[in-house]
Amino acid sequence: MRAAFLNSLICPDCGSGLRIYAAGKKGDVVDEGVLYCISCKRAYPITEGVPILLDDERKRKWDAQLLSAMLPSIKNRLVSGLVEGMIARIKSLDTSSGWEWDDVKHWQGVYEKQLSESGRLDQKNLRYFQRRQLLGRLARLKENAIVLEIGCGSGITTSRLFNFRESHALYIGTDMSMNAIRLNKRTMNYENSEYILCAGDNLPIKNNHLDYLIIFGVMHHMPQKARVLDIVKAKVKQGGIIITHEGIIKPRPIPRFMEGRIFGKIKDSAHEERIKLSDLEAAVKRTGRVIARMETMSPLMELVYAAFPQLAKGERNYSTYKIIAAIDRLSSRTLGRIFRSMRGEEWLYVVRNEE
Numbered sequence: 129m130r131a132a133f134l135n136s137l138i139c140p141d142c143g144s145g146l147r148i149y150a151a152g153k154k155g156d157v158v159d160e161g162v163l164y165c166i167s168c169k170r171a172y173p174i175t176e177g178v179p180i181l182l183d184d185e186r187k188r189k190w191d192a193q194l195l196s197a198m199l200p201s202i203k204n205r206l207v208s209g210l211v212e213g214m215i216a217r218i219k220s221l222d223t224s225s226g227w228e229w230d231d232v233k234h235w236q237g238v239y240e241k242q243l244s245e246s247g248r249l250d251q252k253n254l255r256y257f258q259r260r261q262l263l264g265r266l267a268r269l270k271e272n273a274i275v276l277e278i279g280c281g282s283g284i285t286t287s288r289l290f291n292f293r294e295s296h297a298l299y300i301g302t303d304m305s306m307n308a309i310r311l312n313k314r315t316m317n318y319e320n321s322e323y324i325l326c327a328g329d330n331l332p333i334k335n336n337h338l339d340y341l342i343i344f345g346v347m348h349h350m351p352q353k354a355r356v357l358d359i360v361k362a363k364v365k366q367g368g369i370i371i372t373h374e375g376i377i378k379p380r381p382i383p384r385f386m387e388g389r390i391f392g393k394i395k396d397s398a399h400e401e402r403i404k405l406s407d408l409e410a411a412v413k414r415t416g417r418v419i420a421r422m423e424t425m426s427p428l429m430e431l432v433y434a435a436f437p438q439l440a441k442g443e444r445n446y447s448t449y450k451i452i453a454a455i456d457r458l459s460s461r462t463l464g465r466i467f468r469s470m471r472g473e474e475w476l477y478v479v480r481n482e483e
């Protein structure tokens with residue numbers, strides 16, 4: 129992290145401002161070091177240029193190991209006993225279990241595999257086109273905007289949807305997985321970026337600070353589900369934009385357990401629970417004014433994609449997708465409730481934070 133990024137950060141345990149001690153520095157960038165809080169006497173390691181800002185409920189033994197490794201070089205430079213006290217505190221915490229950690233472990237493995245593969249990552253291009261169609265209607269990123277992504281993952285979607293270079297935006301990627309952050313750095317390959325290893329529902333970022341907040345397919349991994357929007361909203365400036373995309377529960381023609389029998393079990397995650405559309409809608413409306421909304425991954429789009437995979441291969445086919453998406457939207461509107469089960473699997477919202 130660059131030293132200037134300190135002005136954006138707060139202590140995840142008490143919300144006070146942090147101070148920095150750089151143990152390893154390259155120019156303006158702190159590779160290894162410690163962030164510490166004078167108010168609550170907690171210390172947080174920085175490793176590979178990434179601050180680990182986990183609250184007490186989520187700290188792991190790793191935090192203590194990182195701090196211990198730095199101790200000889202920082203011992204006499206920091207407030208006496210602060211780091212030693214922190215190491216003892218972390219060792220006394222019992223935080224390496226529960227579904228949240230199972231999920232992090234699962235994704236650590238997924239991203240580790242992707243990290244070992246060279247070359248460009250790819251994903252179902254269809255999702256990319258559909259999101260582009262919606263986001264294309266929005267104005268370009270504001271000049272020098274501050275953009276934070278919760279659960280930044282591999283960065284494959286975000287790096288394609290937004291043009292950070294054009295607007296000189298600051299991109300802040302956050303994730304609970306260090307492998308995700310390593311992979312995201314490689315995918316984004318963008319110099320004006322910062323990363324934080326932290327929990328999405330306890331962002332160590334000042335309030336009213338962000339111009340854009342992105343949450344793509346992450347809320348269903350969080351204990352609060354869509355209600356997490358009520359928490360993270362405080363980090364966004366008045367008039368700032370929240371963009372979210374989430375899988376929803378919908379009626380299925382074949383029960384899920386039968387689907388498994390017929391098509392074989394498809395397991396994406398250690399923790400795969402979708403969100404009720406009504407809960408998502410309500411949470412989004414509490415967040416601000418909805419300026420755009422789109423359902424994606426509907427059966428018609430899936431069908432077209434499966435039949436003509438070459439259509440999704442390049443941006444030159446973008447106009448074809450716009451036509452299919454228009455027919456798709458029209459059919460879901462006109463046929464109404466009867467075809468509710470035919471509607472999109474995932475919903476995307478763009479919300480302006482307004483009182």
Ligand SMILES: [Zn+2]
Binds near residue numbers: 139169
């Ligand atoms: Zn503190």
